[in-house]
Amino acid sequence: MNEIQESVVSQEKFDEIIKELEHLKTVRRTEIAKNLEYARSLGDLSENAEYQEARDLQAATEERIKKLEELVKNTKILTDGKKKDEVSFGSKVSIKKEGGAEIHEYTIVGSEEADMRVKKLSHVSPLGAAMMGKKKGDTFTFDTPIGKQTYTIEKVA
Secondary structure, X not given: OOOOOOEEEOHHHHHHHHXXXXXXXXXXXXXXXXXXXXXXXXXXXXXXXXXXXXXXXXXXHHHHHHHHHHHHHOEEEOOOOOOOOEOOOOOEEEEEEOOOOOEEEEEEEOOOOOEHHHOEEEOOOHHHHHHOOOEOOXXXXXXXXXXXXXXXXXXXX
């Protein structure tokens, strides 16, 4: 039996989840029902690719709805209770690799919101977890596939 894990998200991400859930339950389910009805009208269901495709889409949509409903039930919304000088949820953190000059900036978020394309780093990722609770000037080390890496916190906002 898999254990339900609590997710942590911003109010903005929670609102996005609710919006997607409502869209799937109303608009998308209606579209799929129409597609199924049309595909049934085409005749023999055993060799009807449109019908099978519509059923697959329906199954995938229902699975996504179920996942989102579980997520909504088990999500904690971040409040702006972060400490300004300490890395926590919602912090914008600038770090520099030991011996390097380049500064990397990340925002610490829950795992549902993590997206490295926009520099949103999960608090449970190796790097995110290593930074949690640190302050400007602190040095920290974490494991990577190529070995231990050491960074310094340059700024916390």
